[in-house]
Amino acid sequence: MARPFQLGLTASHRLLDPSMHGLEAVSDIIGHWIAGLDITRLGSLAACIGAAPAVWRFLRTAWHEVYGWVRQFFMSSVTIPGHDLLNRHVTNWVMANVVQYRNIRSFTARTQTQAGVTADRAALLKKTRRDIQYLPHFDTAWFWHEGNLFFVRRPLDSFKTLMGNSGYDGVGGEELTIGCLGRSTEPIKRLIQTCQDYADNQAQYFVIIYSRFRMSWQPKSRKPIRRLETIHFDDNTKQGLLADIRKYLDPNTKRLYISRNMPYRRGYLFYGPPGTGKSSLSTALAGEFGLDLYEVKIPSVATDQDLEQMFQEVPPKCIVLLEDIDAIWTKRGSTNNEQHESISNCTLSGLLNVLDGVGSPEGRIVIMTTNKPERLDSALVRPGRVDMKVMLGNISQRSARQMFLRMFAPDITSSPPPTLDKGSNKLNGESKHIMSDDELQQLASQFATHVPEDIFTPSQLQGFFQLHLDNPVEAVSNIAAWVERELSGISSDDEIEIIGNGHAR
Template sequence: MNRLTGGGGSFLASPYVYHIAKNANAVSVRNYASLPPSSSPSSDSPGTLGAIIGVIAEKLGIGELATGGLQLAVIGGALAGFRYFGGYFLEFLKKKTIVTADFDSRDESYSWILNWLSEQPYSHRTSRFSVSTSILRAGQRLPGEGLDANLPPVYFLPAPGMHFFTYKKRLVWMTRERPGTSSPAAAVTNSNAMLERIQISTFGQSRALLQNLVYEAQRKFIDRDKSRTVVFAADQYGAWRRTRSRLKRPLSTIVIPENVKIKMVEDAKDFLSQEHWYSDRGIPYRRGYLLFGTPGSGKTSFVYSLAGELGLNIYVVNLSNKSMTDDTLNELVSDTPSRCILLLEDIDAAFNQRVKGDTTSANNITFSGLLNAIDGVAAQEGRILCMTTNHIERLDDALIRPGRIDVRVHFGNATRRQAHELFTKFYPNLPEQSDLPSLFAAKIPEDLFSMAHLQGFLMGHKQRPAEAVKCVDDWIASHKQGKADGTTESEAEDAALPTQIVKDL
């Protein structure tokens, strides 16, 4: 071997290089494997991270173990930095190249997307699919593809996970997930429905494609409801939940005086078409109706028929709910759409323990909280408020004053004219010259039975009109005997005036 001498010691050229460092007290010898000239630690331009760290370690005078730890620390820090900044870079890249629409099962739009997905060819050919009898958030069922009309509808949907399909010749992928499934309590919504989330994505920077998809899904869903009245109910958490939909009920099936129906419908249509008139005069764009009278006289049925005639959905608030508070009620009312019917049924029941001048109620809603929700600052514009009650005398004047209630309509027990009309609607196939409707009406005492009471009797003779006329005398006698004994139904005991409109429309 060749020995080289230098100022601080000597070196062997091969096969190992020995570096001898001297100080006043000791001599240390370090053994390095020979390196290529370009990678030598003594090179002016080290070529590897390890060589660089070795040079730094020499300069600092630290041992081999510390040098290895320093190497690991530097490498780990570099990897962590790459992951940290790489994540930001990937997220930035996704934002610039991918558009995503997010749908939550707690929102109505989720029902639109599920309905849209159920009609896509991909949902019928994918090998990973879920089967559902409901596509709506609150379990409301619409006619599906069942094999039997008596069976529940069946919907085929992509199963949770990622799915790829095309929309308008563009690649689209959907992710359906149920977050929080490890915690059952966290994965359930307030309506006891499983919480789900759907994300639909595509490449590009424009939102136009996904917006068109959403609009298409919305139109398809609304088209299914064109012949139906959709009912939303309030839950105890201050959110609206779609509960059911029913076929629109024609006003002709509501047996009340024709002039009442005509004037009410005309008044509501006039209100809905006069938004600018209200705005120009600084008048709150709201309308309030109070329907009061005998139980079973058709108050709620009329509200449903009115909603169908106007093409509006109904939002029902149960004021007797013990968990309902002023804040919850105010949030609910402010979250209603601008064009809808807000229905407060049996308004007297919510404050049946309240006397005039008192500010408490049988539940957690205060009277001032109710008034503020109806026409406070947060009250929605454009909505029609309908309140029903069996006992108008129990309502505070402040609740039904003009401005809050614009129209009052009384619904009483059946007149003979109404009994005649109900009979003809129950048996539409009777010959025109039949005298059965007149015979039936002549036997019905004025203002004794509610319309629901008469309908209940006729339901027992659905296909036998002559038998209904024959049996009605015994039915009336039984009712009168029961009334004398004090055992009749409350709705038959509470006599009322004939149905009439109280406020001149």
């Protein structure tokens, strides 16, 4: 006879018995657990748990003592200040060659705002989307390099403080200590030189632009090197400028200056109408000679002492850019009958002192730009402060032809050469063929004949090209009408057609 299946419950599982309910079941289970508990073992466990913090504190203290003793007698170290340029170079190398290969589990996420860092330029123009930057947290990183054991330590509290600065890009800024096992600092010096070489290699295609922030120079942006061929002004003047800077940067020139007790400085004045490329030329020169660019905005400088401090902290081999120097002590738009009122907190005397005073630093190139050179004080532009004046005027027909060729020359890295429809003289027709160099040269010559000599600025002509970047034939066809409209003073805004609910077409 078959026996019904029954579930057997032991005392230790009485909680599963359907007849047990509420607090009675819980108290019954706890009672059985306490009845089988050894009080002696419970006391030993409690004593161990109580002693654990003390043991941990002892081990930490012992480790710090041993580590300090080892570091004092068996390790060497080099400390790099937080705002030194070398700090950024070392941090970049450590991030790229050490930290990114570690299993870092703690990051700070923030919206990336530095235009020079991101590769997606279009994303920066969108209001609804920005790239996210993840900054790793690390206090001390140990690593091997060239057979030596190194460590890099930074105070994490300082890193978190810098994160509150919207202009901080997450690289450098906090004090770094580089250590090496051994009593010689030579391995550390070689490592720092490696970091320097790495930084030079990374920056060879970019110009780093620095600006003043909270009493120190901080990287503002990183711009791709601009070729000097894209700056259109007199070729003889351009070659003379390049030769002058090249000669100044020659080590032999520096030795000659020192041997003859001459201050090793060089100053330039770029002047001309707005839109002729004065600032662009400064950036292109920085890229041409591998120099960093330091922007000095004198109207925002509080005192002459602050201006002097800024120049003292500028590295010896760089370009210092003073833009719109005419707007510093005179208001824009003022006439000869109006009294020129100062809009700067620092004085002309303070600027002259930092340019060539007794304590002014040497080895840097100073470039001043202005739209109105006649407003400048003669003491500011005398030889010794301004060694060469460069006029950037309106565009010539020859430069217009060069700009056309540059705009429509085939770029093997981005797009194929233009195609031409033989039958209709239009691009992108049904019967296409690759436009030859001779055809492009002919179009450039036709285009240049419609551009009047010394009337338009390069930026005006570039604005026209932006409307026809993919069609050189269309550019030639429309240039005459564009010139006529510009000469008649008709604004390009008049050409905008408003449709629908107010959107422009």
